[in-house]
Ligand SMILES: Nc1ncnc2c1ncn2[C@@H]1O[C@H](COP(=O)(O)OP(=O)(O)O)[C@@H](O)[C@H]1O
């Protein structure tokens with residue numbers, strides 16, 4: 316058995332009039348993965364979907380379902396359409412019958428099931444969509460959101476293995492859109508294969524297990540959302556923006572929060588943020604990195620600063636290190652901190668003497684230390700020059716640390 | 722489309738549509754008996770059933786009844802006026818080019834009879850359309866072995882009626898918000914465009930519908946499952962005895978007038 320539920324190989328499709336909507340698309344949708352086809356308007360998403368249940372036939376190339384090439388004979392098409400259901404973008408043009416019940420019964424009736432069974436399936440799918448009460452309602456009495464639900468029930472009633480949603484949240488307000496996405500999650504949890512198309516990067520980012528980016532009838536890239544949305548080249552090529560969540564993530568990182576992975580959604584973001592905060596208080600140390608010689612006066616001053624910072628109690632430990640010439644040097648100080656069980660070390664380069672240039676080597680040095688203690692999180696804050704409020708500036712900088720050495 | 726709304730919300734919605742059709746049709750048949758009392762009783766009966774049994778607000782029903790008056794009254798008026806031979810016959814009259822035209826007792830009688838009968842038949846029809854959704858009606862017709870293609874067409878026409886109304890409305894709003902109907906000339910122009918885009922949109926929509934139907938295994942027949950409402954024997958008995966009573970009224974009053 317194939318690992319791919321649906322697969323396309325070099326599919327080319329032309330609409331009458333020679334409009335080439337698909338220009339050699341190859342993609343494979345893995346079983347069980349929530350897959351998103353992401354692309355701007357006119358990219359060819361709808362056209363692609365119509366190939367998945369044999370409504371359109373490629374000009375060249377092949378389409379596979381469950382590893383078997385789709386044959387376009389009547390019986391195999393019926394079988395395919397039973398297994399692969401499409402919920403179209405606009406419910407207004409998908410619905411035809413008088414009442415909701417009749418509408419939803421259309422699919423199962425076409426499967427020539429016994430009538431009681433048709434009835435059962437209709438009832439079940441209405442219930443799954445939470446619209447049992449609308450059963451006898453005529454279609455033209457329904458709101459747009461209700462019609463959308465009916466159009467999903469339409470397809471559910473045929474009990475397909477694969478459910479394809481063409482822009483399921485188009486024209487819906489955010490609340491209804493969210494509800495639809497919840498429904499998709501529920502269907503996925505019940506073991507259905509879900510594929511959807513969208514031009515909404517936020518939905519694609521937070522919902523998908525796997526994303527295919529298409530534009531102008533071609534696949535620009537595919538991968539996990541984490542991979543795709545950190546690839547600025549693909550995003551730019553496809554005229555897509557960065558997901559809002561990743562923008563927030565970037566801002567938070569700038570402000571000094573740590574993440575060991577990208578957040579999937581707001582909830583996730585909150586969780587992994589909070590976690591870091593707790594650990595930070597418990598397990599962080601501050602390292603003031605001084606550049607320059609260890610002149611008697613300055614040494615005293617630096618250690619005074621460290622004492623003060625320690626008393627502030629924001630960090631479990633505060634150490635001083637000299638980058639060059641003198642003990643204690645960076646590696647030594649880090650070693651001591653690690654031995655005391657510190658898991659995160661924030662380094663603030665402090666150039667307390669005039670005439671010293673910013674040193675490019677600091678990140679390099681830190682990297683070496685990081686290589687030795689891979690488990691310790693080491694971060695580097697912006698360097699500071701001489702300032703009367705040196706203590707406050709150091710602790711501000713430590714909170715707003717910039718670069719995570721990894 | 723007020724009528725259609727009540728068809729779905731009235732209290733008789735769960736009565737078998739066949740019964741409602743039977744009641745309406747047999748009452749109409751009885752209404753053809755030339756008897757003014759029967760007609761009156763039918764008009765009253767339909768009103769009472771609609772207001773009490775179906776829960777249609779009296780105001781709404783009266784409003785609906787007024788609709789046909791607009792074309793019924795002029796024709797009745799024309800019927801009342803005849804050429805009269807002798808002055809004495811006419812209750813009221815005038816001369817046009819030496820021809821005496823007037824209203825006679827007989828012409829009033831004929832016009833009145835016709836008016837009442839028309840109203841009786843119309844109220845039977847209103848009963849049906851205010852209590853029975855189109856969908857249910859199509860279902861009964863299916864049971865009566867009306868050819869499938871006709872039923873399918875009825876279904877699609879019914880559905881698309883609303884789709885197009887909505888579409889027309891939207892295009893109209895969009896045009897008039899851009900002052901498309903500010904002058905008669907602009908109006909004609911806009912109307913032309915409205916019709917054109919309606920045609921194009923219709924074509925596109927029917928394409929998409931076809932694709933969507935195909936995706937659900939459409940094979941040339943729009944099969945749907947209809948709800949199953951049991952036929953009520955007591956309702957049938959009621960209907961038949963009512964009609965018999967009406968016939969009895971006709972027999973007793975013997976043609977009505979005089
Ligand atoms: N029925 C059609 N006839 C001709 N061209 C079409 C038709 N449907 C879509 N196209 C063209 O095919 C391309 C892809 O369209 P589509 O698959 O609808 O894109 P998407 O769903 O990603 O917005 C577009 O350039 C569009 O103009």
Ligand SMILES: [Mg+2]
Pocket residue numbers: 360361362404481482
């Ligand atoms: Mg589309």
